[in-house]
Amino acid sequence: MAESVAAGNQLNGVQCLDAQTGWAVGNAGTILKTSNGRRNWISQCSGTTNNLSSGQFIDSHIGWVVGDGGTILQSTNGGSS
Numbered sequence: 001m002a003e004s005v006a007a008g009n010q011l012n013g014v015q016c017l018d019a020q021t022g023w024a025v026g027n028a029g030t031i032l033k034t035s036n037g038r039r040n041w042i043s044q045c046s047g048t049t050n051n052l053s054s055g056q057f058i059d060s061h062i063g064w065v066v067g068d069g070g071t072i073l074q075s076t077n078g079g080s081s
Contacts, residue, residue: 013054023079025052025065033079044079 009030016022016038024032029046046052050071057063057079065073075081 012052015055015057017057017060021060023055023057023063023065025055025067027051029067031055031065031079045081046073048073 009027011024011026011030011032013026014022014024020035020037022034022038023044024030024041026032029048029050029052031044031046031052032041033044034041046065048067048071050068052065052067052071052073054067055063055065061076061078063075063079065071065075067073
């Protein structure tokens with residue numbers, strides 16, 4: 001994973017659905033997504049600066065991320081929003 005993509009924020013959780021698709025979550029609202037087997041990670045807008053600790057996607061569209069202060073985020077479009 002490229003250091004510049006995570007902007008130096010600590011990553012706290014990673015989930016890969018299959019050989020191509022995965023997400024990583026971390027401090028300062030960091031959410032990263034890969035759709036090419038972890039070769040590139042793209043930053044996703046989380047809308048929070050809270051530290052994120054874990055994420056769970058049940059398929060390539062629907063997932064949740066949790067973090068500090070009771071933060072719970074849900075996506076129904078693969079993390080685009």
